[in-house]
Amino acid sequence: MQQAEQFFDLLKLLVRSPSVVGAEHSFFRVLQRELEERGAHVTWYEGLLVAQGPRPHSAKFSAHIDRHGLICTGPNEFQYAAFVSGRRSDLLGNSVSEKLMTKIVDRFQGVAVTAYEPWSGSYFGSGEIRRAYVCGYRNNLIFEVAGLEHVVAGTPVAFTDRLKVSDGILSAQLDNVLTAAHLVHLYSLGFQGTAFFTAQEESGSSWRYLLEWFRRFNGGTERLIVVDTSPYPDRASADAQQVVLRRRDVNAEFHPGTTERLAALCESQGITYGYKDAYIEALNRKAAAEGQEPQSLGSTELGRIVSASSGFVQGTTLQIPTTGYHTMEESASLSANSAFSDLLWALANES
DSSP states (O other): OTTHHHHHHHHHHHHHSOOBTTOOHHHHHHHHHHHHHTTOEEEEETTEEEEEOSSTTSOEEEEEOOBOEEEEEETTEEEEHHHHHTTOOGGGTOOOOHHHHHHHHTTTTTOEEEEEOTTTOOEEEEEEEEEEEEETTTTEEEEEEETOTTOOTTOEEEEOOOOEEETTEEEESOTTHHHHHHHHHHHHTTOOSEEEEESOTTTTOHHHHHHHHHHHTTOOEEEEEEEEEEEOSSHHHHTTOSEEEOSBOSSOBOOHHHHHHHHHHHHHHTOOEEEHHHHHHHHHHHHHHTTOOOOOOOOOHHHHHHHHHTTSEEEEEEEEEEBSTTSTTEEEEHHHHHHHHHHHHHHHHHO
C-alpha cells in the first residue's frame, strides 16, 4: 500500500466521525473537507456525495458511508436506525423478522454510544446501552440507554468507536467506513476519476440516489466498481483470499466482462481472490445434503441498481473480507487492505 501511514491516519479520523444510517450529513461534511484537501471537486446531491478528478470518466467507484446506530424515538427510547430509516415496522406490514431482532438484541449490550446533531455533527452527549428488548405491542426492537435521558426524538446515536490495529489485524465498525477511506486515500495518490459516496445502504435505499445521478446525466455504464466489506464466519475463511469478487448477488448478475477484467488484474498483481457467490453456493450444497436451511446470496448496492435500472447501470463489486460483521469488532487483515489498495490503484491507472 502506498502512503500507508497517511491512510491509517485518515481511517482513524473517519472511524471517529459518526455516520448513522439516515443521519449521514455531518459525515458528508467531513468527507468533503478531506476530498477537497486532496484536490477532488466535490458535489452534493440528496443521499449522495460525488468526488471527481480531472478525468471523471476514467474510472467510477462507489462506497456507502452509513453505519449502524440508534435513533431516539421517544423519552429514553431508542430504536435501531436501519429499521427506522427503512420504515420497517409492523405498523406498515413490513416488519423486521423475529430472527433478525433476536440476532441483534444482545449484540450491543454495554456498548458506549454518542448522540450528535445530524447536520453539523455537534456532540450532544454520551451514554451506554443498558438493555435491548422486543416490544410486544409494536413487534419492534427497543434500546434503553443510560446517560442520554435528555436527548429528544429524532437525534441519531452512534456507537462510540476507535480503530484498533494489532497483530496484522485492524478492527472497528468497519462496514463501510473502511472502503470509503480507501477511496478518499486514492485521491492522495493522484486518482483522477469519480468516486460516489452513498447514504442509507444499510436500510436498502442507497441505490436510488446513485441511479438518480446516472439518470440525471443520461449516462449509463458497464464499469461501475462498488466497494464494500464482505463477512466471513472466521479468520481462516476470511484469510483464504485477499479480496472478494462476485459474479452476482440475490438481485442480479453482474457485468461479466468487468468482473473478468478485475480477476485478470488480481492475477497480474499476484493478489489472491475468491468469488463470494461461489463460496455461498458451496455452503448451500453442503447444507442441502445435511437438510439445513440455505443461505441467501446476499444483497448488494450494485445488485439493486442493476435490477432497478434493467442493466442501464452495470459493473461489479470489489470487497475486503472481514469477520465480526456488523459489530464493533469487525476485523480485516492488513494484507487484505494492502492488496485492496493496490488493486484500486491498478484499476485507476488501467483506465
